[in-house]
Amino acid sequence: MSATDQEIKQEYRRNHAARKMAQRLGWLSIGLGVAELLMPGPLARTLGIPGGKTLLRFCGVREIASGVGLLVTKHPKPWMLGRVGGDVMDMAVLGGAVLAGDKPVHALLAAGTVAGVTSLDLACARGLATEDHLVTVYDYSDRSGFPESPDKMRGRASKQSDINTAPQVTGMAAADRETQTRH
Amino acid sequence: MRALRWHGKKDIRCDNHVPDPSIEDPRDAIIKVSSCAICGSDLHLYDGFMPGMMHGDIVGHEFMGEVMEVGSANKKLKVGDRVVVPFTICCGECDQCRRGNYSVCERSNRNKKVAEKLFGHTTAGLYGYTHLTGGYAGGQAEYVRVPFADVGPVVIPNGLTDEQVLFLGDIFPTGWQAAAQCEIEPTDTVAVWGAGPVGQFAIRSAILMGAEQVVCIDNVPERLSMARAGGAITINFDEESVVHRLHELTRGKGPEKCIDSVGMEAHAARSIDSMYDRVKQTMMLETDRPHVLREMIYVCRPAGVLSIPGVYGGLIDKIPFGAAMNKGLTFRMGQTHVNRWTDDLLTRIQEGQIDPSFVITHTVGLEDGPEMYKTFRDKHDGCVKVVLKP
Structure with missing residues (x-):
């Protein structure tokens, strides 16, 4: 017997875990975008990107846009791919800052963080992407294991199932036995 | 002979030319395996979460078959008997066995020094389940050596199929013990986390023991449909809040009894604590992911019982023990004392009260075993329980 012996019905399923993660990344995106938009000067100085204020503002707008997109859309996949594209852009900018910027160590740390977020x-x-794959649906609603409906089976073992009623030796009768490891 | 052997993380192979087992002690028996199954706890080995496996170890602890050879001191079995072998190896003579605590037999773990270092005291030997539990060869093979075979194996009467009785060796008594540990009363709500095979048997056991309502929590639609078939109300944790729904179902009081049939590899990914566990596990700062335990402690009615058949292997973090203590919760857990329950459950199967074969979704040959580990692990193809025919 195999599950595949049944009548085959297929459907697309939401990946709830990935969607939850997309929402969290959306909020992260907005937070980062707001910081870049409101404090481009301090950020540019910290990362050692002189004259990078405009670039950082642009990145901020991009982050906010992709964050809002992820939070409001019913189809987050393209927005998430957009974030990956943005990550590549950020890595390029930070790579330039590591090689030619004023504060290469800071830029390197930032690049490491971006690499983590990229992953x-x-x-x-x-x-x-798994939401694009058809999933076979199996109906196990006839697999109760009971001869009658569960409601009729309820309580059939109520008097005999106590954890302490199984046959066993207790108290002094079981105590003080020599034990040896073998096998 | 052929056998499924562990060669590393996510690397289980069907090997030919594995040496046949032989009688090593007068109480032993050699079993020719007719049916064996992949258990959820085998996946902990497959995923590399259990320490103590060695290259070439034969896996599998749910099996049954025909007695081929019997040691000279074994007066219980005879050649040709059809037996189901409990996954816990027990001597039947030590303090713990005499008290019915078979899963903590003091004599059957031949590597007890290692187990004592890790756990403080030894637990029973297990088939195919790491060298911490004796390093015994497992049952996903054509032949198995059964130590203390005059104690554990359950002789099966004629007229019952392998599929009806195979699970007496593990998941049926495990689900049963999980429910029995709850000491269910007719007014109880029993919440069962995990609709895998053990969860399915816990649901049916709770129904038979008379629980007013049984609630099952999972996110796999097929498994939830099987849980509903067994009489459970289901909660898909991807689609609704477990806490809120249990609150509704119990008029705000919480379930009296909670069963964790998930264990160390909880897959809930929506909660912050699950992400925290994954990060810590990746950094090797935590071995198990105890999301279900935390949720059970939170939702359980004060003075309730938490029953834990799900396997944990090592260290867990951020357990709200203050809540557990102040709510007066009782924790009951452990590997299953299989032989406590087998006679009773065999009678119930014979009487037709339950047919455990409902849980089987896939039956394949031993050579397809490695592929089925992956299918079972990923819950693909509607997989709930795999039976292998060597």
Whole structure:
């Protein structure tokens, strides 16, 4: 017998875990975007990107857009792929800052953080991609294991199932036995 | 002979030319396996979460078959008997066995020094389940050596199929013990986390023991439909809040009895604590993911019982023990004392009160075993329970 012996019915299923992750990444995106939009100067100085205020503002707008997109859309996959594209752009900018910027160590730390977030974005995008695959649905609603309906079976073993009623030796009768390891 | 052997994380192979087992002690028996199954706890080995496995170990602890050879001191079995072998190996003579605590037999673990280092005291030997539990060869093979075979094996009377009785060796008594540990009363709500095979048997056991309502929590639609068939109200944790729904179903009081049939590899990914566990596990700062335990402690009615048949292997973190203590919760757990329950459950099967074969979704040959580990692990193809025919 195999599950595949049954009548085959297929459906697309939501990947709830990936969607939850996409929402969280959406909030992260908005937070980061607001910071880049409101504090481009301090951020540019910290990362050692002189004259990068405009670039950071642009990144902020991009982050907020993708964050809002992820939070409001019913189809998060393209927005998540957009985030991955944005990550590549961020890595390019930070790579330039590491090589030619004023504060390469800071830029390197930031690049490491972006790499971590990129791996989350990729995992989320992969999870969302599974929603495009048809899943076979199996109906096990006839597999009760009981001869009658569960309501009729309720309580059939109520008097005999106590954890302490199984045959066993207790108290002094079981105590003080020499035991040896063998086998 | 052929056998499924562990060669590393996610690497179980069907090997030919594995040496046949032989009688090593006068109480032994050699069994020719007719049916064996992949258990949820085998997946902990497959995924590499249990320490103590060695390259080439034969896996599997749910099996049955025909007695081929019997040791000279074994007066219980004879050649040709058809037996189901409980997964816990027990001597029948030590303090714990005499008290019926078979899963903590003091004599059957031949690597008890290692187990004592890890757990403080030894637990019983298990088939195919790491060298911490004796390093015994498992039952996903053509032949198995059964130590203390004059104690554990259950002789099966004629007229019952393998599929009806195979699960007497593990998941049926495990689900039964989980429900029995709850000491169910007719007014109880029993919440069961996990609609895998053990969860399915826990649901049916709770119904037979008379629970007013049984609630099952999972996110796999097929498994939830099987749980509903057994009489459970279901909660898909992907689609609704477990806490709120249990609150509704119990008029705000919470379930009196909670059963964790998930264990160390909880897959809930929506909660912050699950993400925390995954990060800590990745950094090797935690071995198990105890999301279900935390949720049970939170939702359980004060003075309720938490029954834990799900397997945990090592260290868990951020358990709200203050809540557990102040709510006066009782924890009952452990590997199953299989032989406590087998006679009673065999009678119930014979009387037609329950047919455990309902849980089988896949039956394949031993050579397809490695592929089925993956199918079972990923819950693909509607997989709930796999039976292998060597």
